[in-house]
Amino acid sequence: MLGARPKKSIPAPPEARARNPWIRICNSGIHGRGVFAARAIPKDTRILAYYGERITKTESLRRAVERLERARKRGGGAVYIFDLNSRHDIDGAFPWNKARLVNHSCEPNCEAQNIRGKIWVVALRDIAAGEELTYDYGYELEHWEDHPCRCGTPSCPGYIVHRKYRGLLRRNLARRAARKTTS
Ligand SMILES: [Zn+2]
Incomplete structure (x- = not known):
């Protein structure tokens, strides 16, 4: 994902720096760099956590608006903010948060889950080595x-x-396309 430029203002938590045996970062056919399975990953595995800075909802909204505006001018549009609970969000726009590179797919093999206050990218099915995680x-x-x-x-x-x-x-897209061909 591109868009908001990651800040380097807060240090990486030790867990985020540890080597993760499940994943490899490579160029993606979907977008930019992506996260790939370094080995076969069984269904329900908590593959990697979405690390970041815990911020209040007010601060979260401020950053989201700022990044969307910037992204609209320069292209892209990633905000990197995750809903954590009713009071706090997680801002993952940091280079050490590898989970920010997991791309979207309309038929994904993973799901982001909030497990006791921590956001995990969890395997929805068995994933083969070399598959891109989405x-x-x-x-x-x-x-x-x-x-x-x-x-x-x-x-x-x-x-x-x-x-x-x-x-x-x-x-709606089909209707729009039909209008274009008739006019
Ligand atoms: Zn799609």
Whole structure:
């Protein structure tokens, strides 16, 4: 994912610096660099954690707005902020947070799960060595045009939106295409 430039202002937690035997960072066919399975990963494995800075909801909103504005001017659009609980979020826009490189797919092999206050990228199925790890970013429909998707899976509408909006978006895109050919 590209977009917000990671800051280097806070030091990496020791766990984030430890070598993770499950993963390899490589160039991705979907977008930029991605995270790949370094070996076969069984279903339900907690593969890597989404590390970052714990921030309040107010600070989270401020950073999200700032990054979206910047991303709109320069392209991209990643915000790197995860909902943690009712009061706090996790800002993962740091180079040592490898989980920020996990790309979106409309048919993902992983899921981001909040397990006792820690965000984990968890395997949804058995994953073969060499497969790129992906999860569903689950974006709202707002600003869908800013987030093109190149996952290439059969259910991909061409943009990153939550599963529940994909049918609607596909119908709207078809209608728009039909209007273009008739006018
Ligand atoms: Zn897609």
